[in-house]
Every structure is written in structure tokens, then in C-alpha cells.
Amino acid sequence: MTPRLRRSHLFIGFALGSLLVGLTPLLGAANPVGTPDSGHAHVPFEQRTAMAAPHHPVVPANAEEPAAPVLDRAGWTATASSEETIGENGRAANVLDGNARTIWHSKWSGTPTRPPHTLTVDMHRTAVVSALVYVPRSGNANGRIGEYSITVSQDGQNWGSPVSTGTLADDVSAKTLGFAPQGVRFVRLTVLTEAGSRGPWASAAEVELLGDPGTPQSTVDLARTGWTATASSEETSGENGRAANVLDGDSRTFWHTKWSGGTSAPMPHSITIDMHRTTSVSALAYEPRPNLANGRVGAYSVTTSLDGSVFGAQVAAGTWQDDGTVKTATFTRATEARYIRLTVTAEAGGRGPWSAAGEIRLSGPADPAAHGSWGRTIGFPLVPVATAVLPGDKLLAWSAYAVDRFGGSNGYTQTAILDLRTGKVTQRRIDNTGHDMFCPGIAMLADGRVLVTGGSNADKASIYDPATDRWSATTDMNIARGYQAMTLLSSGDAFVLGGSWSGGRGGKAGEVWSPDTGTWRKLPGVPADPAMTDDPDTPYRADNHMWLHATSGGKVLHLGPSKQMNWISTGGEGSITDAGDRADSDDAMNGNAVAYDIGKLLTLGGAPAYEKRTATRRAYTVDLSGDQVQAARTGDMDHARGFSNSVVLPDGKVAVFGGQSYPVPFSDATAVMTPELWDPATGAFTSLATMAVPRNYHSVANLLPDGRIFSGGGGLCGDECGTNHPDGAVFTPPYLLDADGSTKPRPVITGGVPPTATFGASLTVSTDKPVKSFVLMRASAATHSTDNDQRRVPLESTPAGTGTYQVSVPADPGVVLPGTYMLFALDGDGVPGVAKFVTIS
Template identity: 80%
Template sequence: MPSGRLRDSTRRLRRSHWLVVFALGSLLVALTPMLGVAEPAAAGHAPGHRGDVPFDQKTAMSSPHHPAVPANAKEPAAPVLDREGWTVTASSAETARENGRAANVLDGDARTIWHTEWSGTATPPPHTLTVDMHRTAVVSGLVYRPRADNPNGRVGEYGISVSKDGQDWADPVGTGTLADDNSAKTLSFAPQGARYVRLTVLSEAGKRGPWAAAAEIDLLGDPGTPSATVDLSRSGWTATASSEETAGEDGRAANVLDGDAGTFWHSRWSGGTPAPLPHSITIDMYRTTAVSALSYEPRQGKANGRAGAYTVTTSTDGTTFGEPVAKGTWRDDDTVKTATFTRAVQARYVRLTVTSEAGGRGPWTAAGEIRLSGPADPSAHGSWGRLIGFPLVPVATAVLPGDKMLAWSAYAVDRFGGSNGYTQTAILDLKTNKVTQRRIDNTGHDMFCPGIAMLADGRVLVTGGSNADKASIYDPATDEWSRTSEMNIARGYQAMTLLSTGDAFVLGGSWSGGRGGKDGEVWSPDTGTWRKLPGVPVGPTMTDDPDSPYRADNHMWLHAMSGGKVLQLGPGKKMHWITTTGDGSLTDAGTRADSGDAMNGNAVPYDTGKLLTLGGGPAYERKPATRRAYTVNASGDRVEAARTGDMDHARSFSNSVVMPDGKVAVFGGQSMPVPFSDATSAMTPELWDPATGKFTPLATMAVPRNYHSVANLLPDGRVFSGGGGLCADQGCATNHPDGSVFTPPYLLNADGSLKPRPSITGGVPPRAALGTSLTVKTDKAVKSFVLMRAAAATHSTDNDQRRVPLTSTRTAAGTYEVSVPDDPGVALPGTYMLFALDAEGVPSTAKFVTVS
């Protein structure tokens, strides 16, 4: 037996499943004043108990028929499936020297383990563990609990596959790499029907040996998140309810369609006797269309009226409603819920009937917003790939040459705080979807909540954060991190941009390193030192956040232009010109039309000197976000701003990405921004078209992407969207250590197959000087070329992304002279992805080129 493998019984941990005790009978709830009138009040709960009886490890014992969830973990977003009748088999199991049978992962006892064979000659990976549920169920995730007494065998790189018959195994539904610790891991994937679920272990997390082990395995059921659906337009819809409150408050049914989660429908409660359950609300779309899911957003701010048990029925005439197309019971929390229909149906009317209040607090029902979804058309709405698991929450990301993406987080995979002097990082190989993990110690820098600038030579400069004065550089050519000189002003949540001169500019950042005084400074790549800019004070650039300056100077939108100049165009309502020569200067550049402050919104350069700003809100958190979007046109010293079309969803903490065709996709966000919360999540991305100024919906996401999420354009024209959460509380239900790749509509046919795309076959050197021409060869005729800057994202901000349309001339069949701009304020120095687009706007896979 390998050294250190003996289990010490004194260190064994008994893991028990959650004990949930429901109160019997009715709960009498006092009426409390709201807006000067009486309204049902939420029952009080002791902090930390979530309304349940406190967990008692001595009396709540696990059963092999019931899911085993770690006692220190929070309830997962999807239901844990009952394991009664399940069996499990493994490709390898140690039975000679210890009880390492596969069946141990289903016995409810964390002290017993499955372990691959190690006596004699150890079986090399890959190792497989296959669960047979002996029935078909909707499955959306696997919960892996490592053995507690010994690190050997912890799962590192993994794949998850599902099958309906145990014979036909399609491509993996989830892949990734797990962190080398003993916490329970939830490996999510798109919900689908299956009988068999297989975990394939490709490597041991700590590379200590060829082993794999597990204490317990659980499977998650239907989380109520639709796949391959898209929001239907609510224009012209009406809503009616069996009961609504109009005397004591504005609880009209119509409020569920107004796009404002702050208004809500509420069943009647005034007048002495509340209207009894069940309550129903009926949506009339005034047209018959295909519907496949209903999304329910609870009222925000109070728990009363959250829908519990429900059914959804549909009708074509408003009179005859058939059998339920969806039914179930929603959890008692404030997150958006979805009822996925058993099949898509043609309907004009959709009725939600609620038969119980989720928390059992009273006979009420309420809803903030209700949306309906239909089947997605990939050619119009795009599609999502499988979830990729990361060994950390990807809070910051940077796209690298060689089809790689760098991600980093904090000192630990699931927590932050302090100044620990090291950072957890990972690299995603975009060709294989493999993720490798690495801890960076040599720079003495905890790079959580940093500023980022992609340098002219392709390196990544990361500043501040938890270690607020530090600065580090990642070199993709050598895969090495190094330190550079410390900033003059310690910062966290600051904004950065590369300048046209090749220097890097930083401003703001009171989250860390003390509050206030985060004036501008510049870093030189020639000297590796920082220079203060006394003429660039931070004060005029700040928002009017009530928690100023701590929240008021965060995540600024910076756009570098010619001559070392910068346009600061948000998130404050006032814009400014910044110069960086000498002491620097800051002058007024007007306002973004009628926009207010838009903290945690986005600014995206979609064309030369043209930017789209969207979303955000008047404060960092707990103030409603906006649906509004604006265009900003900067030319010379002039800045013109105008309002463009509104998004369908209000969003803060979202991420936006400009595409090679000039359209802008926005992912995730909340209508009421609250860090570490998945409430009020916008699950439907949207696409803005500069030709029309309008937003259209894209295919619905499987995972909320809010605070601490990212999005990046990839070299094949797709988009990575991931992260969110990083709660300091281990097992936090809103931690999302994963991501997924979105395939935009321009790459897809209506049946989901890939459109033929052009290819760049030659003529792109690794480096190109400003003002030069490239002789680019393609395999077929193309219409245009565009440079897309390799970019870095964190905290809803990406000041590195930039789209540069190029002039080109066809000189022969498949040969084009492509001109690189001569102005470094247009083609900012650095690494770009060169795309060719055909007449239909289908982009090639990019070729990397460094412009200087």
C-alpha cells in the first residue's frame, strides 16, 4: 500500500444529508405596514437557519437511499436525486488490501470509499465510475465528494458522459479540472434525460499517483433551466389573475410584464380575509406560437407570496386548458425559476397556477416578472456548448495566442480576503477544453479584483487587488509570471488601459489600499516603473454612489486614442478627456446624452471611434439597473452621445463582447445588483445590431453570470462566458467555477449545423508594423477583414477589446491587399486576431498578429 495511504479512524468524518423539518399546520403571520397600508409580513427566521430546524449531526444519519450532501455545504441549485435502487460499477476497484468497492459511493457513509486498484501494479488512468439509476430521469449535474482522510486519488481532470441505454455514449456533457482539496464539487451540465451517468477520471488532482477515489457521488435533477430556448417578445401581451391586490397596494397582474422587478402582482390580502389558494395568472400573447418554458421571477425584497407548488397549462382559445405541460415545486428563495415544458406546444394563452406558498407563510402568491420562452433557432439565436469545469471561479480572463485562455481568481479557489501574496490561476486549452491549474507565488501578489492591460508585446499586466500595491506580468511566450515595480498608489477595482504610446494607464480603485485619492499614474515598459499624473485627479470621474469613494471610483470605462490620450466615458454620467504626457490633464467631455451613472455597466468599441454603452445602475449594488443603451462617437476632440434601442432586460454585472461583424452580445447580469446573489438574473443574452440600433434575444444560458463573471471573444469567432460568485462561504450556492462557449448565430444554420466559413490560408506574419499592407490569401472569396484585439475581462469591464475594420483590395482570386492603420490610436499596439468575413458575415477562424 503506498506510503501515507492508511486511513486514521480518528480523522474519519461522518457526512450526513440535509435534515429539513417542515412546520405542521398553519403559521399565523402578523400584518405589518408597507407604504402606509397593511400587508402580509414574512415570518422571521434565525440567521443562518434558512427557516429550517438547525442541523443535528448526532441524530440525522445518512441513508443509502437518500442523497448525501455535506453538512457544511449549502443546498444545490438543482434537486438532489433519490438514490434508492441505484447501482454503480467501476473500471477498477481495490478489494484485496482495502474495501475500495464502487458501491461505497452510494452508501451514505463518507468514511467508506471507492478507490482504484493499487495493490500489486496500480491501474493507470483513465478510470471510470458509472452510475445506473435503473430509471430515466432529467440529470443536470454530478456532486463529487473526495475521500476525507487522505488526498490520494482526488479527481483532477475529468469528463462526464450520459447514456439512456448504457451502450450509446455520446460526447462528454461536461469536462474540466478540479481543485486539489477535499471540498465537495458540483460538476454541472445541460439538463437532459438519462439512465446512466459516467464520471471519467483522466488525472489525479495533485499528481501524486495514478489513482482515483471518491467517498460519495450524488446526481442533480432538473434545475428548471431551459436549454435551446429563447425569450419571446412580450410586446402587446396582457396578463389577468384570479385574484389581485389593488386596494392596499399596486398588486395588479399587469406588473409581471412591465420589465421592472420592483413592481409585482400580488393576490388579494386586504379587506380582512385574503383570497385563498390556489391562485392563477394567465398570459395572453394575442398570437399563437410555440412555447416551451415559463420563467417566474419572485417579488424582490420580501419572501411572502413566493410560488411553491405550481402547474402550467396552455390554451389556444382562452377557454379550454389542457393537461399541465409543466408542474413541480419551486424553492423558497428569490432566484429566477423556470418551468420547462415536457414538450413545445402551440398556444396563445399560458396559465401559471400556484397551489402553495413556498415557505408556508400564508395563502398568498406574488410575482415580479413572468416571461415565456420558445424553441431557439440556432441561425437566429446561436447555441451553447457544454459546461467546462474550472478549479477556480474565473474572475479574470485574458485571451492568448496559441488558442489558450488565462484565468485567475484569488488566493483560494472559493474565497478571498487579506493580502496572501499568491494567486490561483488556470489555463484553458481552447482546442481540447482541458484546464490546467497553477498557483503563482513568485510575484508575492494576490491578484484578486485587479486592473488589467494587454501590453504592446502581448504580455498581460495585472495590478493591485488584494495585494493593492503590487504589479505582475504574465508572458504567454514563456508561460511565466514575473513582478514589476509597485504602483505609487495602492488600488483594487481600478481601471486600466494600454496607451497608444505603449505605456499603461491606471485610474481609480478604492476597494483596496485605502479609500480615496486614487489619481492617475502611468507605467512604462521601457523602465518598468510608475509615474504619477498629478493633473489627473480621480474626483471628477467618480459616480454619486452613496458609498463613496469606496464604490464610486470602481471599474471605469477607458478608451485609448491617439497621442497617449484617453476618453473616460463612464460609468459616471460625466465623460472626460485625459492626457498622459507630463503631469497629465483631465478636461470635461460632456455627458452620455441623458444617461445617469451606470456603475457595473459596459462600454464596447464596436467601430473606429464608436462605442456602445449599456446597462449599469446609479450605485454599485441594491439600486435598480437600467435597460438603456447609448452610442458614443469620439472623433478628434468631439464626443457625441445618443440613446439607442433599449435591452429587454435591465442588467448590472453583465459582460459585453463585440463580434467580428460589429454586433455586440451582452451576457448575464441582474436587474437588482447584489454581489454573490443569483436573484433577478437575466438568463437570456441579447445581441445589438448597429445597423438597426435594436437588441434581439439569444439562446438562454444554463448558469447565471453576475458578479465576478467574465466574457471573451475567442479566435474561432465564438464567445466564452463564465464565472460568477466566489463567496467566502465554502459551498456557496452562487459559486460558479465553470464556463461555456457560445456559438453566435453567424456561424450556424437553422438545424444547428455549422455554416461553411472562409479560411485564411497565408500572408499573415506574426508581427506587422502600423501603416503596412499584408498580402492575405483565403480559400474562397471574402468581403472584408477586421482586427479584433485579444482582450482581458474582469468585473464587467474590458477596456482591452477593440474592433478595427480594415480596408482591403482583391488583387487576384483568393488574394487581398489588407491595410493596417497607421495610427496607434486606432490600432492600439498589441496582439490582434485577424478575421476574414464572407458576404454573409460568416467569419473565418482568426490568425494572430502583433501590431506595433
């Protein structure tokens, strides 16, 4: 069924795209500013944004309406550092009048005011705000905002660091500039440049602010051990609807108010969480029960108590949308409490006097040293569906033929490169390879280039060379593919398997690409069938996103997502043999595997089918000893996840981001907002600081050369879809932070790392202070929850004098695959320095 899509929520989401983009300027004539262009009549915001974004692609039937509300602008005022009042009515107040024909414009008559220009909205009350929606004037391009920043204030006098920065595209579409939700009164948009470089102007037709979409970035889930829940009404006859179910970690068991016997409990309803201890609480997350809409919470309020008898004033209140997404009530301030009460005064869909909840979680302020911290939202001019880490501190991203749409075989791809040093993003459309690289296979080659295969143009193969910043075509594959798996081999060749999403269903046997000849060799002895899952949509989904780990002698261990693992030989015609089951695991589609040590991998999450099946919390270790494979269950994640992304850190721990407990493409329902960190020493997972943006289908995560992690993307389902996330954020792991959030002192590699090194080489590496260990982290590429390029290789090292170490590179190319690595030095506390790039060959 096609969902109801309301244009008032077109750009609403969990802190969508603050577009930190350094786009190449779109050139145009610098025409003089005229009078306000003829535009739309006084119409509601949903109709205005619809007119501003004329494209109408097909929207997936399972797209979800986003959750953040448009805040009521009654009583708001707007002021600007510059207004045009002579040549036209360009007053700041026009951005709040509901009429897109009236605009704010900086002064242009006489002597134009030069940037920066500021536009400040005063809500005259404190509210939780998560984004600013900017609607450009239509018709006349002059004054469209280019580079910008957003700051917030409680009093209009004290403004902190920007909560969002970026550069907007030079078009008429409404832009949502997101940031971590927080309670503020004043929001200021500062314009640094005009988008098309036509002049020193700034303008806006309308400005909206979005309210509470999710938990602030500075919080972490509180452990629910020992908690109890009680409710004003429970259903115990017709079903198990007890309040305690909201704390059991399974949204399929739920609290429901009384409905049996022909008498339903009237509103209001309340459910109270007793934490049995007093702690600081800053948000309540509400997960509706899956699959059934009855009882979804609509109008609500949250109150707190120290003793369970006296509850104070509301700390949060509002109305949640009638959809299956996880909702969060963000408190205007952190509150010391033992009891948290959610009071429901209306059912979201007006279906009846019922209330229900699958799960309830509480969040408190995060300790950076224990939970890490998130940077501001970084926007992209596309949804980063695929990413690759490059030398020179760059991140390559690409998606499809259009910014937020895919389909067909269009022969070109939108790409972007984020410069991690400057924060700028450059955008480029790649036409010369004739390749639409949406949903590809990826392998990082031995010489540092990136090989991208198949996808929408299912037989094509393209190569990006970071040394020249150029894309080129290589020979087409023998078998057309999409959603295939790839890995580099110890020989330096690239192996590909599966991929029935495009290019026809089934028959996706393996093949190998040679960098010496640039051609593909078929492997008829490596059919995809033994490696397929039991997905009901076989083979369209069953051979997708395989987890591959290359070993010595050109061999590959296929370790998922099917529960059966396989050894693959790539010599001659190739072969595939059963390597046993992954312990007691079921198929785990859209989970992932991470090589956290030599011959040791961790698999996380996934579901028995590609979509619409409950995901698992389980994680497994897979150990290789020669041809022997041993799999064992390790600690469970706190959250079930499909479509999540996992990243191994230099210290050997593994961080997992995002995903859904009930995976559905193009949906943010059941989104998991709390990352977790797995420790190989204990096998246990711990919670990390909560994300501001859901990262589900079409999201990515990559280790960066400074030891932090990029997490971004999600969506790509058309310009009318509320779950597009053309953005990302950088997570700072706890190993880099003190309790006050300041950065710990880090070791610095001062010399001895050449640009290239051979297998078995001994490097004389110098550092600015004593270090305990060195580790190679392979520069990796991610897409669709899969990153077969990840590899952590601890190195043997011995002191060779003050601040000098002999560091040994393994001689086996099956341990250190040829290619580009980041060399990290770690001190005695496990704190890594900034990596040096080195290519091993």
C-alpha cells in the same frame, strides 16, 4: 444579516463547475489500497458535505442560497464497470446509501482493473438533471477521481456525447459537475484517471444529482409581444397586484393574490399566460418580486393548453427555494401550446396563503442560426474573476490567493491557463511577484505582455509574458489601488486612474507606466474626482471600474460609468476636462463600454450605484470626431443589467451576457439568463440562446480567436457560498451556424500575416475563397464587467489577384493601439474565419 446557508445546497447552483482542468498532478506515494477508511457516521448529505469541506471563511451577508434541488434518491440504483468485492466492500450501491464511510471502489485486489471506470446511476424515472455531486472518500486519497466525463441517457443504451468533461483537484472537497439541465433517466460518470496518479483506481463515497436550476442552454426567451395574463386571484384594492404586471418587463410591478379586506384567497392559485399564438415552449422562468418575501412561490406545477379550456398533464412540477433568485421550471419535453398555467399550492416560506410574481417569461427551443448555441460547461480550479486572451490560442485566468476566497494582502495569486486547442487547464500559484492580484487593473501591452496592477496588494504591479509563460514584478505604483481602470495609450505607455476599493479611500489620481523604464510617473493634473459617480458610498465605490478609450496623442476619453464624460491628457502633469454628459444617461456603475468601430463605442446597462439600485435597460452610442463627443440613446436591451459583460464581434455586433436587474455582489437573485445581441445597423437588441449558469459579480467574457466567446465566472465568496461559479462556457454566435446547428463554411487565411507589422503597413493576405472584408480585433482582458482593451478596427482592403488582398493597417496608433490583434477575414455573409494573430507596433 448573515443568510441561512444549508450545506445540502453548498454546491448547488445553475450548473456549477464541471471542472475541465488539466492540473499538474499532485505527487504522492502510491500506497496500497486499504480497507474503507474510518469516516463519518450515517448523516444527512448536508452534514456529510460539511465534513468534507472543513474551511469556514466569513460569508458575505448578501450571499444567496442557490436554487437547484438535491433530487430524492429513493428507488435509485447504481452499477459500475468495476467493483472491489474481495478486499473490501466497494460496491457501486454504496454511493447511494447516505453513509460516507461506505464507498464504491474499482477492483484493486489481485489484478486491478484499469481505467476507464464507469459508475451509472439509474433513477428509474425521468427527471430534469443539471449536475452530479461527487463526494470523495475521506482519509485515504487513493481512487480520488481525476479526469472524467459525464454522459446521460433516456434508456441506458444510447449515450450521446459527454455533457461535461474535466479533471478534478486531488482533495476531499465535494465537487459539483454541472451541465445543461435536461430530462434523463440514466447518468454515467466515466473516470479516466486517478487524481493523484497513485494508481489505476477510482472511488466515491457518495453521489448526488441536482435537479432543475435554470433554463436549458438550447432555449431562447419567447417574445412577449401581444401576450396577456389572467389569474385566479388578484389584489386590486390594497395595491396594484394584477396579473398583467408579470409581462411588463419590470419586476417591481407584480402580480399578487387577494389579501385586503381581511380575507385572503385560499390556495391553490393560478396565473395563466395566453400567448395568442401556438408555439413550442420548453421552460417557464419565474422572477419573485424584489425586496419582499411574502408570496414567493414554493410548491408549483405547470400545465399547458391549446384552447385555454383543456389543460393536459403536468409538464413541470416541484418546490422552489424561499429566496430572491430567478427560478425556472424546465419542461421534461418541449410542448406545443398557446396557454401556459403556473399553479401554486404553497408559499415558499409558509408565511401565508399568498402568491406573487414580479415577472414571468417563457422559453422555447432555440434556432442556432438566429440565437447561437452554448458548448458544455468548462470547469476551472478557480473562479475566473480576470481573464486575458493570449496568442497561441490560450486564455489566462486568475482570481485571488485561494480558489474561492479572498481578503487581506497575501502576496500570491491563483492562476490558470486554458488551452483552447486541447481544452486543458493548467493551474499555478504565483508567488514570485509578491502580488495578490485580486480585483486589479489590467492593460494589454504593446509587446503582447499583460500588465496587472493593484488589487489586494494595492501598490504592486506584475507582468505576464505569454512568450515565456512567466510572471515578473515591475515597479510599484505611486498610489495604492484596487478596482482601478487602466488602458494602454497610443504611445505604448499604460495609464491608470481611480481605485479606492483598496489602498485607502480617495486621492486616486492618474499615473502612467513606461515600458522603457518600468517606472511610474504621477499625473497630478488628472484627479479622479471629476470622473467619479454619485455613489452613496463615495469614494470607496465612486471611482471604480471606469470606462476608458485611448485615442491619438496619448489622450483618453473617459466615458463612464459616471454620466459626465471627460477628456484626459497624459502629457506632462496631465489634465482632465469635461466632455459633456452621456446624453440623458444616469450614472451607470457596473455597466460597460465597447469600441465597436473606429471612434464609435456602445455603452450598456449599469446602475446609479455600485449595488442595491435598480439597473437600467438603456444603451447609448458615443461617437468621436476629433475632440467632439456625441452621445445618443440607441435601442434598449430587453433586460436591465448590472454586472454584465459585453463583447464586440468581428462583424461589429455586440453581445451582452449575464448581469442582474438589481445588482447585489455575491448573489444570483434577479440574474438575467438570456444574452442579447445589438446590431449597429438597426440599433436593436435580439435575444440569444439562454445560459445555463448565472454570470454576475466577478464574471468575465472574451472574444476568442475562432470568433466564439468565452463567458465564465461569478461569485468567489468562500467555500460555503452557493453562488461560486468556477467554470465557463463557450458561446457560438449565430453568424457561425446553420439552422440545424452545423457550422457554416468559413474563410481561411492561408498566408500573408506576419507575426509583427508596423503602423501603416500594407499586408498581402491570401485566403482560400473570396472574402468581403478584414478586421482587426484587439486581444483583450476583462474583469468586473470592464474590458478597456476591446477594440474593433475595420480595415481597408482591395483585391490583388485570385484569393489575394492588399490589406492596409491604419497609420494612427490612436486608431490601432500598439499591441496584439486577431486578424479576421469575413465572407460576403459576414461569416468570420479563424483569426491569425499579429502584433502591431
